[in-house]
Amino acid sequence: MRAAILQSSTGIDPLLSARNMVEAVERAAGEGADMLFTPEMSNLLDRDKARAAGSIVAEADDVVLAATRExxxxxxxxxxxxxLAVKADRGTAPYANRGFVIDDTGDIRARYDKIHLFDVDLPTGESWRESNSYVPGDRVxxxxxxxxxxxxxVCYDLRFPDLYFALSDAGATMLAIPAAFTVxxxxxxxxxxxRARAIESAAFVIAAAQVGHHADGRDTFGHSLxxxxxxxxxxxxxxxxxxxxAEIDPxxxxxxxxxxxxxxxxxxxxxxxxxR
Structure with missing residues (x-):
């Protein structure tokens, strides 16, 4: 498989994100890719909760998902x-951090809600409470x-090897770990x-990442791998x-x-x- 990896600096406008995703699909296909991998939060990165609330919609109404499928x-x-950040359809938090696998006919083959949520205080003064807004996934x-x-x-899941043990035990030979890692x-x-997740599972790791300075003021690490x-x-x-x-050779x-x-x-x- 020839894998295309999109490294992006997603902003606060889902319409712009949709155009960027369509351009990435068209370019990847034109350059001989079989599958495109995109980062965490490919529709919206906005830590202004009030502003983001006007842009996060139900899965069926998300412009990035619809445009990418087409x-x-x-x-x-x-x-x-x-x-993508979408409205949750279960739990008490308003949103879900949900990944999608879309096939070459535009059908959704799989959905995955991020299980491990990023609630930390960093020495730099950055504080993140993902669980305030997102419901954790309950399925591998x-x-x-x-x-x-x-x-x-998705992203913070990376730190929990039991998840990848379960996936490789279930026959996974490729592991997708999209992210918006802090610097x-x-x-x-x-x-x-x-590298540890790849080695311990003897599987390919494909990690598309956000990068750079974003419209909401955050900075992400990049280095898609x-x-x-x-x-x-x-x-x-x-x-x-x-x-x-990159070439994925079975x-x-x-x-x-x-x-x-x-x-x-x-x-x-x-x-x-x-x-004792």
Missing amino acids: AAAKAGLWVHIGS VAVDTPWGRLGLS PTGRAHWHVLQ VIDPWGDVLLDMGEETGLGY AKIDEARGRIPVLAHRRALGAVEVA
Whole structure:
């Protein structure tokens, strides 16, 4: 599979985001890609809650989702929308951080709501309380594509390896980890955690990321990555917006799992015995 990765600096206008997504689909297809991967929050990044409330709508009304589905069908391209902010259809929080896999006919093949929510206070003074606005997901999701089974996750999920154990145990050979990582946490942990997820699952990691200074004032780390099952970095997009490409070779999965059969050796563990 020739994978296209979109590294973007999403703003506060979903209509502009929709145009950017359509352009990315058309360009990726024109440059020979089989599937496009986009970052977390591909429709809207806005920490002004009052302003964002006017732009976050139900899934059926989201202009970015509708435009991307139409463009994918026209281009004959699969698309993984890393996530969109949409109105929640369950729980007590108003919104869901939801990823979508769209096939080459424009149909939605899978949805995934981000399970682990980012509630932290950083030494820089940044404070984030994702759980104030977003309901956590309650399902682990993988989807079959023509190139293998794709396990879905979003951003902060990266720090919880049990999710990726479950996905690889379910047969995922590719792991999508779209993100909008902060700069401090990105500098400290982004590369090492992404490589760890690839190595421990002996699977490809495809991590499309937000980058740069955004209209709402935040800064994101960038460095969209594609990592092979041995942990080698095939693509690092640095700090520029645009499209990058990487080849996903299924033979590398069998090679890595043959050299170190981590999935075959993985064992379910019981309660911890604490000696006193």
